Amino acid sequence: MDKKKEPLKKEKVAEDGLTKKERRALKVQVKKTEIQNVIQVNETIVENKPNPEKEKQKQNVSHKTNDTPNDPPVSGKLLSDKELRKLEWEKKLTDQKTKELESVKALSKAELKAKRREQQESQRSAKTSSKVEPTPTKTPSVNIKQSKTEPKKSPVQKQIIRKTIPIQRVQLVQHLYIDNSSESNDKNSILHNKVHPAFVRLGTQYSNKNVLGSNARCLALLAALKQLVDNLQTPPKQEFCRYLETVLKSCTNYLQNCRPLAVSMINALRNFNLQLTQIDTNLNDNEKRIKLQDVIDIYINDDIRKAGEAISMRVREKISDGDVILTYGCSSLIRKILLEAHKDEKKFEVIIVDSRPLLEGKEMLRRLVVAGIKCSYVLINALSYVMNSVTKVILGAHALLTNGYVMSRIGTAQVALLARAYNKPVLVCCETYKFSERVQTDSFVYNEIGDADLLRTTHTSETESPLSKTKDMNKLMPLNLLYDVTPPDLVTAVVTEIAILPCTSVPVVLRIHADEST
Amino acid sequence: MEGEKVRQYFCKIIKEDEDVSVGVAAIRTLLEIIKHSKSETVQELEANLKDAISQMKNSNYTVAAINSGCELFLRFITLASLDTRDFDECKKIMMDRGHLFIKKLDDSRGKIVKLASNFIGDGSRILTHSRSRVVLQTLRKAHKQNKRFEVFVTISAPDNIGTRMCKDLEAEGIPCTLILDSAIGYIMEQVDFIMVGTEGVVESGGIVNKVGTNTMAVCAKEINKPFYVLTESFKFSRLFPLDQQDLPEEYKYTSEVRKSCDLRKIHPLVDYTPPSYITLLFTDLGILTPSAVSDELIKLYL
Numbered sequence: 001m002d003k004k005k006e007p008l009k010k011e012k013v014a015e016d017g018l019t020k021k022e023r024r025a026l027k028v029q030v031k032k033t034e035i036q037n038v039i040q041v042n043e044t045i046v047e048n049k050p051n052p053e054k055e056k057q058k059q060n061v062s063h064k065t066n067d068t069p070n071d072p073p074v075s076g077k078l079l080s081d082k083e084l085r086k087l088e089w090e091k092k093l094t095d096q097k098t099k100e101l102e103s104v105k106a107l108s109k110a111e112l113k114a115k116r117r118e119q120q121e122s123q124r125s126a127k128t129s130s131k132v133e134p135t136p137t138k139t140p141s142v143n144i145k146q147s148k149t150e151p152k153k154s155p156v157q158k159q160i161i162r163k164t165i166p167i168q169r170v171q172l173v174q175h176l177y178i179d180n181s182s183e184s185n186d187k188n189s190i191l192h193n194k195v196h197p198a199f200v201r202l203g204t205q206y207s208n209k210n211v212l213g214s215n216a217r218c219l220a221l222l223a224a225l226k227q228l229v230d231n232l233q234t235p236p237k238q239e240f241c242r243y244l245e246t247v248l249k250s251c252t253n254y255l256q257n258c259r260p261l262a263v264s265m266i267n268a269l270r271n272f273n274l275q276l277t278q279i280d281t282n283l284n285d286n287e288k289r290i291k292l293q294d295v296i297d298i299y300i301n302d303d304i305r306k307a308g309e310a311i312s313m314r315v316r317e318k319i320s321d322g323d324v325i326l327t328y329g330c331s332s333l334i335r336k337i338l339l340e341a342h343k344d345e346k347k348f349e350v351i352i353v354d355s356r357p358l359l360e361g362k363e364m365l366r367r368l369v370v371a372g373i374k375c376s377y378v379l380i381n382a383l384s385y386v387m388n389s390v391t392k393v394i395l396g397a398h399a400l401l402t403n404g405y406v407m408s409r410i411g412t413a414q415v416a417l418l419a420r421a422y423n424k425p426v427l428v429c430c431e432t433y434k435f436s437e438r439v440q441t442d443s444f445v446y447n448e449i450g451d452a453d454l455l456r457t458t459h460t461s462e463t464e465s466p467l468s469k470t471k472d473m474n475k476l477m478p479l480n481l482l483y484d485v486t487p488p489d490l491v492t493a494v495v496t497e498i499a500i501l502p503c504t505s506v507p508v509v510l511r512i513h514a515d516e517s518t
Numbered sequence: 519m520e521g522e523k524v525r526q527y528f529c530k531i532i533k534e535d536e537d538v539s540v541g542v543a544a545i546r547t548l549l550e551i552i553k554h555s556k557s558e559t560v561q562e563l564e565a566n567l568k569d570a571i572s573q574m575k576n577s578n579y580t581v582a583a584i585n586s587g588c589e590l591f592l593r594f595i596t597l598a599s600l601d602t603r604d605f606d607e608c609k610k611i612m613m614d615r616g617h618l619f620i621k622k623l624d625d626s627r628g629k630i631v632k633l634a635s636n637f638i639g640d641g642s643r644i645l646t647h648s649r650s651r652v653v654l655q656t657l658r659k660a661h662k663q664n665k666r667f668e669v670f671v672t673i674s675a676p677d678n679i680g681t682r683m684c685k686d687l688e689a690e691g692i693p694c695t696l697i698l699d700s701a702i703g704y705i706m707e708q709v710d711f712i713m714v715g716t717e718g719v720v721e722s723g724g725i726v727n728k729v730g731t732n733t734m735a736v737c738a739k740e741i742n743k744p745f746y747v748l749t750e751s752f753k754f755s756r757l758f759p760l761d762q763q764d765l766p767e768e769y770k771y772t773s774e775v776r777k778s779c780d781l782r783k784i785h786p787l788v789d790y791t792p793p794s795y796i797t798l799l800f801t802d803l804g805i806l807t808p809s810a811v812s813d814e815l816i817k818l819y820l
Contacts, residue, residue, distance in 0.1 A: 318760060392760070425760035489794070493722065493758055498820060500758035502722050502793065504809035508816050 170479045176449050178257070196231065198224040199251040203258035212360070214398050214434060215304065215332050218264040221255070222296050225272065229292045240285045241276050244292075248273075260448050263399035263407070263436045271299055271433075274517060307431040310497035312337045315394065315429060316344055318500075323348040323391045326424075328380075328415045330360035331396025333429050335367060338394075342373050349373075351390060355380040355411045357454035357480065380411050383418050393419040397430040397494075402510065403439045404488030404503035406430075410443075410481050416490040425492040428503075432496050435510055443484040450480040524551065524573045532579070537651055540579045540717075541587030541752055542623050547574060548591050549616040558605060567592065576773040580787055582718030582726045586755035593819065595619060626750045626802030627652055634713070634748050634800045635659040642667040643709045645702075645743075648674040648728035649683035650715020652748045661692050668693045670705050674728055676785060699730050706737045711744040711797075718769070719749055721758045721815055723793035723808025726769060729786055732762075735795035744797040751801045754815055759790045 169177055202224045205211045211220045225248070232247065234240045252269060255261060261269075275295045279288055315337045319325065325348055327334050338350060350373055354361030365377050378386055393415065399407040406412070406428050419426045440446060455478040456467040470476045488503035498509065527550060531543040538546075551570050557563045571588045575581050595615045630652055638644065638660040644667060646653050657669060669687055673696060674680040680696060687694040697705055712734060718726040725731070725747055738745045759765045767776060770786035793808030803814060 318764065320763075425764075427760070492760055499756065499816070500721060501816070502809055502812050505812040505816060508813045512816065512820060 170477045173444055173447065173449065173479065173481070176444075176447050176481075178260075178449075195251050195254045196224070196228045196247070198227040199254060203255050206255065207258040212358075213330070213332055214262040214264040215308075215431075217262050218268050218433075219300065219304065221265050222268060222300055226293050226296050229289055229296070232289075234285060239281065240288050241279055241281070245273070245276060263438075264434050267433050267436070268299060268303075271303075271517070272296065303433040304431065307433065307497035308333055308336060311429050311431065311495050312340050314495050314500055315427065316341045316346070318392070318427065318495075319346050319348055321347045324351060324389055325349070326351045326353060326386070326390040326393045326415070326419070327364070328353045328361070328395055328412055329355070329358075329409050330364040331429070333431075334394055334396050335364055337429065338368060338373065339371050342368075342371055349376070351376045351378065351386050353378055353380055353383055353386075353411075353415060357450075357457075360409075380414065383415060387418050387422045387424065390419070390422070390424050393424050393426045395426065395428050397428050397434060398483055399434050399436045399438075400428075400430050400494065400503070400506050401436055401438050401440050401485070402507050403441070404491075404506055405440055406486040406488075406491055406494075406503065407436075407440070407483055408486065410484045413443075413484045413486040413490070416486045420490045426490060427493055427495055428486075428491050429495045432498060432509055432513065435506055435513070437510060440485055441487075443481060447484075448482040450482045452478040452480045455480055521573060524570045525577050528574050528577060539583060539651060539750075541583035541750075542620070544571070544574050544584045544587050545591050545616075545620060545623070545752075548588065549613065549620070552609060552612055552616065555609070560605070560608060563609075564592075575768060578772045578774060580717050580772075581768045582755065582788065583753055585757075586718055587752050589755065590752050590818075591616070591619065623750065623752055626752070627655060629802040630748055630750065630800050631656045631659050633805055634746070635663065637711070637746065638665055638667055640666050642711070643670070644668070645670045645672075645705060645709040645712045645734070646683070647672050647680075647712075647714050647731055647734055649679045649686075650748065652750070653713050653715050654683065654686055656713070656748060657687060657692055658690055661690055668695070670695050670697050670709060672697055672699050672702065672730065672734075674730060675699055679728075699733075702730075702734050703737050706741045706743060709743060711746060712738050713746045713748060716747055716749045716753060717788060718757070719747075719754045719799065719811055720790070721756055721812050723796065723799070723811040724759070725749070725791045725796065725799075726757075726759075726765065726788050727791065729789045732789040732791045732795075735791045739795045745795055747796055747799045749799060749801055751803050751814065754811060754818070756815060756819060762786075762790055765790050 202211070202220055205220065206217065211217055228247070228251065229244065232240070232244055234243050248269075252261065255265075272292075272295065276292070279291060283291065311333065319341045323346075325338070327338070327350065341348065350368055352361045352365050352368070352375060354365075354377065356379070361377065365375055368375050376386065395406075395408060395412055395415065397406050397408045397412075401407060406416075408428075416426050438446070453471070456465055456470065458465040467476075467478075491503050493500050494503055494505075496509070501509070524547060528543055528547045531538060531546055532540065548567055548570060551566060552563065555563055555566055557566055567588075571584070574584050574588075595612050634652075634656045638656070642665075644657070646669060657667075660667065669692055671680045671684045671687070671694060684694050684696045714725075714727060714731055714734070716725040716727045716731075720726060735745050757766070765786075765788070767781065769788055771781060771784060772787065775781075775784055793811075796808045799806045799808065799811065806814070
């Protein structure tokens with residue numbers, strides 16, 4: 001503030017016709033005279049300070065007397081530097097006052113107003129200029145992001161949308177929203193950070209939901225990881241594995257921003273990082289590369305492929321002739337199990353339950369029908385209608401949590417609950433690499449939010465959805481959660497590659513895995 | 519020792535010693551086979567044992583305990599790593615292990631009795647089903663501790679073995695009432711808790727036991743009476759029935775019946791009681807909740 005005021009002051013000083021030097025000279029004079037009329041001065045102080053209006057009357061009084069009230073009664077003694085400065089400052093204040101008074105005298109009211117406005121404006125412009133400057137750097141980034149997604153909109157419209165987003169957030173799951181601004185920043189940072197192109201592609205595939213399902217996502221991640229290991233060139237004076245670690249970290253951060261990592265991916269990455277630390281440092285880069293790729297291949301083969309086969313075998317034993325099997329959505333593992341059971345010449349029917357907005361079950365239906373399995377297809381609202389005729393419910397899982405809860409695509413808990421109510425056995429198929437140490441008892445603590453706009457459209461009718469024009473309505477807050485958790489008492493058994501287990505055995509399996517890896 | 523001889527030996531053990539359960543008898547038989555085996559290699563011996571196991575399963579005893587006991591035996595006596603190269607030495611090691619194993623099994627019942635008898639208080643009214651040696655011993659022990667309690671025993675059709683249980687208890691001087699199987703619901707509100715033995719404990723923590731146990735467990739759950747299961751840990755088996763239908767047929771019917779009749783018209787010998795109906799399992803490993811069974815099994819077999 002002081003800095004801004006000073007230039008103004010100088011101007012005024014110029015108006016007065018007094019420079020600093022002149023004033024100082026004046027001051028010295030004043031002090032000399034002061035000694036003579038201390039008493040007079042003290043009187044004027046009393047008169048002056050309480051009501052400044054009187055000053056107006058005293059305008060005729062000479063400069064000297066007008067200045068005097070500011071001088072403290074120390075007069076007569078030698079003035080120290082400090083006191084001098086204090087005096088000076090006080091004088092400035094009074095100067096301002098007198099100048100105002102003088103200007104009142106000189107200028108009409110209108111002129112005064114104009115002047116004030118001028119001052120204010122100049123102040124304002126000074127303030128804003130310091131803040132405005134960074135904005136031009138920001139706007140291009142916004143524009144870039146926009147041109148990628150929706151090239152038609154102008155930056156102005158974009159700003160409006162950005163403002164409305166936080167209003168449309170559902171309070172209960174406020175913490176689950178990914179911050180848009182940080183996302184855009186990170187997207188720009190791809191160029192600067194060492195994110196491998198394979199991961200960039202993977203990121204867009206994740207965010208566009210081209211790669212769906214925790215198995216598929218994990219496999220895609222491991223494929224990208226293999227590519228990264230293959231292409232990575234260590235900069236001089238750096239160890240291959242340590243460098244890979246840092247690069248991988250930035251890559252996973254990028255992926256995390258595209259879409260939160262699945263539990264399967266987190267576990268796969270953890271396994272890889274563990275192997276990375278255990279690798280023999282005496283090997284050269286190429287050997288390390290080969291070894292790491294082997295590690296990935298073994299993981300894909302043992303923990304994902306063979307586990308899937310083992311599970312398929314176990315479930316096949318449980319499927320008997322005449323069974324009616326209900327499944328929900330599209331899980332790659334369940335599809336595999338059903339197809340193999342069919343190849344095994346088991347005679348069973350399948351009811352595929354599906355739900356909006358993704359309607360993944362259609363793909364499941366297509367594949368099973370092509371294979372020649374007798375299928376029915378219902379939406380989740382018709383579940384209670386078909387549940388009576390079902391003999392077994394087989395579900396896929398996104399993750400199994402330590403407390404035995406099953407995390408899976410949203411709607412699974414509902415299916416399990418209804419199956420429980422109808423007393424049908426519920427089998428959850430899940431490889432042990434999807435077991436997680438996390439504990440969760442509801443779906444809100446941790447979840448993922450999908451595109452809420454999908455809820456506003458309809459796939460079924462040709463007429464436009466009544467919700468399609470509600471996008472800018474602040475009071476309508478559609479919420480598209482992707483996962484839910486199913487409590488263990490709704491699940492009869494979990495089929496893993498190790499054994500068929502009750503849900504409550506998850507911590508034991510995790511403990512065994514931890515023992516094996518250390 | 520082969521074929522018919524194995525079966526005869528097995529049946530002889532059970533007939534001679536009243537207190538021996540089917541599972542222990544099976545394990546003793548296997549030990550006897552190792553003792554008299556003329557085989558030269560471990561593989562051959564193993565094949566012999568497996569053959570004997572299938573012979574025993576075909577005898578007219580329930581399969582659950584035979585299965586789990588033999589599986590455990592194979593896992594810990596013959597399959598466990600043998601350091602020496604000499605086959606005779608191997609055989610000796612196996613025998614030693616086997617005897618140790620049998621001794622442990624004999625001890626286990628004592629442990630269970632000790633744990634479970636504490637749960638019987640003065641004035642308790644206990645309901646039990648069928649005839650279980652370990653339940654009988656527990657009740658005897660509690661009686662010797664001068665606890666006064668009353669027991670209700672179901673007749674347990676089809677073999678009406680409950681009448682024998684009732685006689686055994688009366689011989690000890692324990693007040694005892696024989697009830698009809700169909701009176702379970704009637705008597706349930708009068709009892710304090712249920713104590714049953716079992717033929718097999720499955721991976722889910724549920725049990726496979728004489729038919730009627732499930733009925734009792736469901737009734738007990740409805741009236742909120744604790745349902746206790748007394749079992750040796752060698753009866754834990756790696757099986758996960760989803761429901762009654764899913765229980766293997768060799769468990770439900772004797773081999774004779776399986777061969778001859780239309781199974782849909784035959785009563786099963788056992789039923790499956792899901793873990794949600796069971797309060798606690800008293801085992802030689804300690805007092806377990808049903809969910810801990812699977813933990814123990816994972817520890818044993820993985």
